[in-house]
Amino acid sequence: MKKVLIAYRLLPEGLKDLEGKYDITLPERSYLRKEEVLEMIGDYEVLVPNFSFYTGQDIIDRGTKLELISNYGVGYNNIDVEYATQKGIAVTNIPNSTREPTAEFAFALLLAAGRRIGYYDRKLRTDDGVSWGIYAEGGLAVFGKTLGIIGMGRIGQALARRAVASGMHIIYHNRNRLDETIEKKYDARYVSLDELLRTADYISLNAPSTPETFHLIGEEELAKMKPSAVFINTARGNMVDEKALARALGKEKIAAAALDVFEDEPNILPELLTLDNVVLAPHAATKTREYRIGMSIEMARNIVGFYEKTFPVSRVNK
Amino acid sequence: MKKVLIAYRLLPEGLKDLEGKYDITLPERSYLRKEEVLEMIGDYEVLVPNFSFYTGQDIIDRGTKLELISNYGVGYNNIDVEYATQKGIAVTNIPNSTREPTAEFAFALLLAAGRRIGYYDRKLRTDDGVSWGIYAEGGLAVFGKTLGIIGMGRIGQALARRAVASGMHIIYHNRNRLDETIEKKYDARYVSLDELLRTADYISLNAPSTPETFHLIGEEELAKMKPSAVFINTARGNMVDEKALARALGKEKIAAAALDVFEDEPNILPELLTLDNVVLAPHAATKTREYRIGMSIEMARNIVGFYEKTFPVSRVNK
Structure with a gap:
């Protein structure tokens, strides 16, 4: 045996x-x-x-x-x-068993970061509370916005399916361009990483962690993103320079982030824990x-x- | 003029x-x-x-x-x-302008309540933290589960579109049964309110507030729901008996809830503010x-x- x-x-x-x-x-x-x-x-x-x-x-x-x-x-x-x-x-x-759960969690994080679900839930439980006014402390629209997917494999495509049904447009970057039939399915456009970073409203990392993708998203890449951009990572922590990301969020160089993975799990960079424009999860995409x-x-x-x-x-x- | x-x-x-x-x-x-x-x-x-x-x-x-x-x-x-x-x-x-934003927010709340996005984000920022183990403090699956939509109008249908792309099955209850062409679009099955409450894994309220729908969801209706049920309200607060809901959540008669609307806005029942199995938002579905x-x-x-x-x-x- x-x-x-x-x-x-x-x-x-x-x-x-x-x-x-x-x-x-x-x-x-x-x-x-x-x-x-x-x-x-x-x-x-x-x-x-x-x-x-x-x-x-x-x-x-x-x-x-x-x-x-x-x-x-x-x-x-x-x-x-x-x-x-x-x-x-x-x-x-x-x-197979990780595809839908991870895409589901990535989309949950995308919506939570854009529509400020974590923020509202946290603040309403504090003495400060949240404004109930019609503009104050509002979130960011998702419908009609562009989602840039870095790594358009199985999980990326399962995320795209959800995003399309929610009124998003898809651009993607991948080692290899996908078949036209797959692109058509999601009306997805292949772009360079540079164009993706500069034009997407939401950016989701769904590529594998390899020596080549170490710190794929660092200070330079964050600087290319729109000030209104929302960044989501459900892939691996070492693909992102966490300190550079925390700085970009702290200075509102980008609008928000949602992170399920970290460089030194289960430790989270203390700066991230104090930021209001980030949604944090304990590597729970399939949990x-x-x-x-x-x-x-x-x-x-x-x-x-x-x-x-x-x-x-x-x-x-x- | x-x-x-x-x-x-x-x-x-x-x-x-x-x-x-x-x-x-x-x-x-x-x-x-x-x-x-x-x-x-x-x-x-x-x-x-x-x-x-x-x-x-x-x-x-x-x-x-x-x-x-x-x-x-x-x-x-x-x-x-x-x-x-x-x-x-x-x-x-x-x-028209409220349909997609509200459905989007309802789905964001559904995912947040099921996959514990609010909970993780809150707890990770406290000294208690969250377990990073593979089962502890896990959420509930969404993919493959049944969403019961109460009020299958424009918002309900826009929610169904998102849910179907996320692998959910749709049942609905409405004043009037919908055209077969609409039912087919979402593979949605018309059921009685009783059947919906008893069989759905996720239950979303998307009906209008009228004298007939006052406290539509009360103690009796909550008792019919599965212990694993997740309840989402983005409609109006007065359609739910908030005290009965807080009791059901506190005693884990149902698994979780996500609420954007309340009986006495901007006041939220204090019991709800202390519960870990609820996601709270300040009437922000279109915000x-x-x-x-x-x-x-x-x-x-x-x-x-x-x-x-x-x-x-x-x-x-x-």
């Missing part, structure tokens, strides 16, 4: 496909620390890592029996995929019990599919 | 259609109080009332020259339309500068259209 080390305490509802056929180890606390994984990994063929540590050369070297790293996430910047590949270890991710169980199922089926060929496998290396 | 008394300090950008042809009076403060309107109204042919007082028999009786009440809102529960009709005074409202100017334009064109027949008029009485 293949031994599977799962570094998150996932609910059994999502692991039924493994039951009886794989020897599963789950942590007693909510997740395993790196030192624990290092100590245990020598006995396991499969590792399901988590995002609180990097699964790099040290873990892979100790995992002498490792055949598969089955990631519980769509992004896999928590894994040294290149080294795993060198060692002949397969790496898989879960793009409902139902969505998280769906992700477990997809993750488990990558394992079963890898060994038994009974499910399709979302492999990220060759 | 017809004299127009506008009880809100509307921005001149929205009143261009009246310029030079109508004699406009705007308040110096953000709005006129009832006593001021009572004192002034005798000189005016047109009144644009506000929502901080009721335009009833007293105002209408003093308005001996009144020909038109041009409401700055789609709901007109702030006006005694029946009495105005008896006196031969026309009443108009603004359904962006751009949307509010669009509303002024529609309101002004009701006046011009009424006198000059150059614009269509949204008349609410005969």
